[in-house]
Amino acid sequence: MAEGAAEVSAESDDAGDLGTVEPERGVAPIKPQYLTTKEQFHEFLEAKGQEKPSQESEAVDPAGNDLAEPEAKRIRLEDGQTEDGQAEEAAKPGEQLQAQKRARGQNKCRPHVKPTHYDKNKLCPSLVQESAARCFYGDRCRFLHDVGHYLETKPADLGPSCVLFETFGRCPYGVTCRFAGAHLGPEGQNLVREGLIQAPPIRNGLDKALQQQLRKRKIHFKRAEQALRQLSRGPMPGPTHEATVLEGREAEGAPRQDNCDIQLDPQEPDTIGPPSGPLRTCGPLTDEDVVRLRPREKRRLDISGKLYLAPLTTCGNLPFRRICKRFGADVTCGEMAVCTNLLQGQTSEWALLRRHPCEDIFGVQLEGAFPDTMTKCAELLNRTIEVDFVDINVGCPIDLVFKKGGGCALMNRLAKFQQIVRGMNQVLDVPLTVKLRTGVQERVNLAHRLLPDLRDWGAALVTLHGRSREQRYTKLADWQYIEQCVAAAHPMPLFGNGDVLSYEDANRARQTGVAGVMIARGALLKPWLFTEIKEQRHWDISSSERLDILRDFTHYGLEHWGSDTQGVEKTRRFLLEWLSFLCRYVPVGLLERLPQRINERPPYYLGRDYLETLMASQKAADWIRISEMLLGPVPPNFVFLPKHKANAYK
Numbered sequence: 001m002a003e004g005a006a007e008v009s010a011e012s013d014d015a016g017d018l019g020t021v022e023p024e025r026g027v028a029p030i031k032p033q034y035l036t037t038k039e040q041f042h043e044f045l046e047a048k049g050q051e052k053p054s055q056e057s058e059a060v061d062p063a064g065n066d067l068a069e070p071e072a073k074r075i076r077l078e079d080g081q082t083e084d085g086q087a088e089e090a091a092k093p094g095e096q097l098q099a100q101k102r103a104r105g106q107n108k109c110r111p112h113v114k115p116t117h118y119d120k121n122k123l124c125p126s127l128v129q130e131s132a133a134r135c136f137y138g139d140r141c142r143f144l145h146d147v148g149h150y151l152e153t154k155p156a157d158l159g160p161s162c163v164l165f166e167t168f169g170r171c172p173y174g175v176t177c178r179f180a181g182a183h184l185g186p187e188g189q190n191l192v193r194e195g196l197i198q199a200p201p202i203r204n205g206l207d208k209a210l211q212q213q214l215r216k217r218k219i220h221f222k223r224a225e226q227a228l229r230q231l232s233r234g235p236m237p238g239p240t241h242e243a244t245v246l247e248g249r250e251a252e253g254a255p256r257q258d259n260c261d262i263q264l265d266p267q268e269p270d271t272i273g274p275p276s277g278p279l280r281t282c283g284p285l286t287d288e289d290v291v292r293l294r295p296r297e298k299r300r301l302d303i304s305g306k307l308y309l310a311p312l313t314t315c316g317n318l319p320f321r322r323i324c325k326r327f328g329a330d331v332t333c334g335e336m337a338v339c340t341n342l343l344q345g346q347t348s349e350w351a352l353l354r355r356h357p358c359e360d361i362f363g364v365q366l367e368g369a370f371p372d373t374m375t376k377c378a379e380l381l382n383r384t385i386e387v388d389f390v391d392i393n394v395g396c397p398i399d400l401v402f403k404k405g406g407g408c409a410l411m412n413r414l415a416k417f418q419q420i421v422r423g424m425n426q427v428l429d430v431p432l433t434v435k436l437r438t439g440v441q442e443r444v445n446l447a448h449r450l451l452p453d454l455r456d457w458g459a460a461l462v463t464l465h466g467r468s469r470e471q472r473y474t475k476l477a478d479w480q481y482i483e484q485c486v487a488a489a490h491p492m493p494l495f496g497n498g499d500v501l502s503y504e505d506a507n508r509a510r511q512t513g514v515a516g517v518m519i520a521r522g523a524l525l526k527p528w529l530f531t532e533i534k535e536q537r538h539w540d541i542s543s544s545e546r547l548d549i550l551r552d553f554t555h556y557g558l559e560h561w562g563s564d565t566q567g568v569e570k571t572r573r574f575l576l577e578w579l580s581f582l583c584r585y586v587p588v589g590l591l592e593r594l595p596q597r598i599n600e601r602p603p604y605y606l607g608r609d610y611l612e613t614l615m616a617s618q619k620a621a622d623w624i625r626i627s628e629m630l631l632g633p634v635p636p637n638f639v640f641l642p643k644h645k646a647n648a649y650k
């Protein structure tokens, strides 16, 4: 789903031990000396918040902002929600159902954040982009053209140094950067530092020409149509792959959209995909090219034994994945993208496909309900982006997707499911993988029956989340069933997914015989989990180390979303979404028994220092306080309600 607009249900978590089906809800066993009451906890943070910033917070506040102003005055929260983002308890029985609905995983009535695109105080992009000579819109342009006037209304810088300027020697946001003081010369010119480092090229961006063709529906999906025709006649044989000059060049890592075959040919403007007739080439063929023309096999995906960071709508954004990569995640995947939105050339949906150079084994995940759109989308991506695999989300539980026959619903639409897998597999040069749940209903397991089919249809790997759609997160993942499914999938590798929060959990999961483990909420609660698993230890990470991780996230965020107001606020919102999960982590040194389990609710406790306590808070106002330490004060009338009620326990 489009970046920043996704709706995914991360339902409230319940308790119990990994491997049991009917879990007991637990409370994290915190050493008695750290325990406190709700009132004392909030009083403590309130009092600290009123104080002048401590040394600790002075050290972490890049802008040197006074953090003493109580956020509650400035932050509006959604009606019917308590300050901590949870639904108020229903007072009357008649309201109970309603309250239950509200208490489920999603905050569906979140405030709509007005886009700042048409902000009349925004400087015209022609004055920011050095390449743009003059404003295309002339007198009709709605943005400011007077830099002096713009600077008068521009809010104060958020800090003395700009991460883009520091890293690359040049900040593309120029005067609009919220840290612009670091790189503006005496005349207001945007400075460039010596030894300028090229910013890494955006991988998997959407080319403007391609976007136009998609919007005008001018693309002809030759390979997909051929595959779909074959499918309508009956099952197809396994995939065949004609190698082309184009593919050879792609294998060398050349950007695909710049390739002569994908460029929109005036003679054949509506064609994408390999030529069916004689090969078109960019120039004369060399011996090297001829070698590349040999038919080659579909690329393989060998990720057995690797740690796979789950696709995570909203939270699994590129900056977060960079953090997880640093801590040892081996495989990463983009957030779920809706195939029809990609086919329409929606910029925000294409943003979900972007890949950072550190993501060495990277896939994208697609959602869709129909063979034609899914196959066409697969062909489109096959030609335009660099990925190691494409995954189909057949685990998505949300109504919006389910009611259209996508996500989990495909588990009960066998004919369509088969056509989608076969069709996509036929047009992809990279392996196709599938993410499943145990089934739709709680007591009707379907996965074990589907796995042999998926293997025959050509899926290279399946990940099984050990819960049904109906269960959402109310029960623990059923690892016994996952074990049963390993045999059903054989020899196709099966990854297991559900409730891994410690190296012990990962070890137990591996004992089921799965090819590897996928981790979702565990990574959100503690991204250093990958290191813990690899080094087989518990890491008693300090609050300042945790803050450093958050700071790195904001730096990656500013790099990814921009260092102007819009980019800063986008970074903040994604940070806040993440903080709504992070607060559930209980520091190792505070636990009476290790490890923490994913179903255990932390009681109120005071950490070993102020920051540790602040990070344990489930109040949105406290997450905002943390964001202000890193990104400066929130704008006036700032509203935030987390998308996922990760802090809600049923």
Ligand SMILES: Cc1cc2nc3c(=O)[nH]c(=O)nc-3n(C[C@H](O)[C@H](O)[C@H](O)COP(=O)(O)O)c2cc1C
Residues within 6 Å of the ligand: 008, 009, 010, 310, 311, 312, 313, 314, 315, 335, 336, 365, 393, 395, 396, 435, 465, 477, 497, 498, 499, 500, 518, 519, 520, 521, 522, 644
């Ligand atoms: C915030 C959030 C977003 C998610 N988004 C996706 C998604 O885009 N695609 C998907 O297949 N699963 C998604 N999931 C499900 C996870 O990938 C995973 O299957 C599930 O959380 C179980 O793993 P866990 O127990 O390790 O959290 C999401 C889960 C969460 C908590």
